[in-house]
Amino acid sequence: MHENSMKSYNVTPWSVEGEVDYDKLVRQFGTKYIDDNILEYFRKFTGEINFFVRRNFFFCHRDLDWIFKKYEEGEKFYLYTGRGPSGKVHIGHLLPWFFTKYLQDKFSVPLLFQVTDDEKFLYRDELSLLNVESMTYDNLLDIVAVGFDHEKTQILIDTKGIKELYRIAIKIAKSITLSTIKAVFGFTDSTNIGMIFFPSIQAAPCFLYSEMLGKRVPCLIPAAIDQDNFWRMTRDVAEKLGYYKPAQIHSKFLPALGKEGKMSSSLPETAIYTTDSPEDVRRKVKNAFTGGQPTVEEQRKRGGNPYICPVYFYEQYFFEKDDKKLEEIRQDCLSGKLLCGEHKNGLATKIVAFLTDFQSKREKAKNVVEKYLFDPQRKVFL
Amino acid sequence: MHENSMKSYNVTPWSVEGEVDYDKLVRQFGTKYIDDNILEYFRKFTGEINFFVRRNFFFCHRDLDWIFKKYEEGEKFYLYTGRGPSGKVHIGHLLPWFFTKYLQDKFSVPLLFQVTDDEKFLYRDELSLLNVESMTYDNLLDIVAVGFDHEKTQILIDTKGIKELYRIAIKIAKSITLSTIKAVFGFTDSTNIGMIFFPSIQAAPCFLYSEMLGKRVPCLIPAAIDQDNFWRMTRDVAEKLGYYKPAQIHSKFLPALGKEGKMSSSLPETAIYTTDSPEDVRRKVKNAFTGGQPTVEEQRKRGGNPYICPVYFYEQYFFEKDDKKLEEIRQDCLSGKLLCGEHKNGLATKIVAFLTDFQSKREKAKNVVEKYLFDPQRKVFL
Incomplete structure (x- = not known):
């Protein structure tokens, strides 16, 4: 579906390479820039334009106007973001989390924070489950240190919370063919079958509170734009499965201190x-x-x-x-x-x-x- | 890997069609007929040749001699079999379960019985998760009515026991590429991504007690021969992951009352x-x-x-x-x-x-x- 965009930009959930052209990503992923309408909503609900929006770090979205409209009508959303614990947390990871905390505080909404230990184990040949578990604990400290309101926050570690995710994940998986997943993520015949299924696991939290509350609950995902493939895929199946499409607000990447590219744990x-x-x-x-x-x-x-x-x-x-x-x-x-x-x-x-x-x-x-x-x-x- | 065998025989975990040529299956799947050596072991441990073996209903195996040798040396195996709850249980399903109960009684060994509700939901377009859950309860009554020793038996329903299976399943999944799974099961680009991952879930019980006991435990699977694709795949990855290869004893199918083929819930x-x-x-x-x-x-x-x-x-x-x-x-x-x-x-x-x-x-x-x-x-x- 979006195979070309993957090939030309090298921005996928697992790799961001080269100098990123955000304008092109917006066009190719089909997101919208944050416009006056969105800014007006922000002013109305928060009394200000948040630093990360003002500085154009969070710069585009999908259905954020819809989320705000629902909120205005009294229908509370929840926030969903996450972390793949493949290494130590760097400052680039923290920025979207600080913005997420800001949104949680200002809108007084729950946050579901997913830790995709399964993904990192499946993606990285050199990592054992024990490696990933040790990294998970280390990363949890960073997540908690951001200062989320613990009464409104749940951190779900995939291998620990899989029972709640799996039922939803198989509903999603049943609606996605191999050819679709290959096109969206650029998977090939040498991809392992865990990675093939994994997008259903990352999509499941978009619907988890709807399942738990027995009614459709709007979900807003603040995250870096490299995760967008997951959300496009999720939005494609949401309504068929009886859920709202998840909304997104996308950030850029904090550049590495080297010449170009996203800050990377491998350098x-x-x-x-x-x-x-x-x-x-x-x-x-x-x-x-x-x-x-x-x-x-x-x-x-x-x-x-x-x-x-x-x-x-x-x-x-x-x-x-x-x-x-x-x-x-x-x-x-x-x-x-x-x-x-x-x-x-x-x-x-x-x-x-x-x-x-x-x-x-x-x-x-x-x-x-x-x-x-x-x-x-x-x-x-x- | 085994694509040709799938095409010519129409014996796969999800469909058995036509008049089954068991001799060809044995050759193509690479199993062994039950021979005098195996019969001698049976006589030694059970004092007889069981009805289902004597009548050639359970007719071939993999590593059953190894299982018996380990048993002789004091290393107990466990039995693993299962049921996909897509409809009502018929007599054809019961036969392997009665043989499994016989083995449990004679060898005094644990049984892990997997109920693959996820598989049936993923495989059958017309089934909702609620449908499958209602069938699951109905089928549980049949399983329990067989009379397994409850102190030595655990029935694991996939969506309920997924937390224990998932850690093992992702280890297995990481070792299996898309091209392998397509070859073994005949999956195509229109297969949904849940089915692609599912074989890891059916393989996981082969290693579950090894994980739980923290040591390698031999596993013997009494089941109909149409499940063999799962076990060939599982055996291919077992040693790499530090487990014993699971052993099998395979049955034929009880024919339908119509002209040919396995007894089927669809007729x-x-x-x-x-x-x-x-x-x-x-x-x-x-x-x-x-x-x-x-x-x-x-x-x-x-x-x-x-x-x-x-x-x-x-x-x-x-x-x-x-x-x-x-x-x-x-x-x-x-x-x-x-x-x-x-x-x-x-x-x-x-x-x-x-x-x-x-x-x-x-x-x-x-x-x-x-x-x-x-x-x-x-x-x-x-």
């Missing part, structure tokens, strides 16, 4: 992990690619290019919350007033401050992580 | 259901195809042909336990002394007597069915 020196020490952070930022000139003289004369610069992107998408200060940074970069070395020092200091706080929350998470785990008896729709 | 007048009334039984047997001649005169003169006759097969495989009496029936049929009408009356009486007893056990099963259900905490290896 550890280009990613800032939540467990990095201040020394790690300073070293990685110091070695980052920038939009600067080869020499100080040239930089002073011609200025830098913030639009290709991960150091600038980190400010824009996360670390400089003040719009005026960000604008100063941009101007000083463009004019050559701000040298890359200085800028890197400034950013590293902000990251270290953030991580110091986050790591302390991560430690505290060890004591409360159990409270978040999925339990079908625990009511989150209050 | 209700050619199958004797466990819930049939005496009138149902007499009507169905009366209308059965036989190996007789068109007229009484010809029958008296030329005799009948028991070797193509379902009425005779029912005696041979189930209802005439006395070898001498069976031989009399055979001779009287061949000589023309026994007419088909008389023979049908005799068989119907035996079936009615059997069902009267079975239906009373089936009623009593309603009170004890819960005791059999799979519970990971309940120990069956005593």
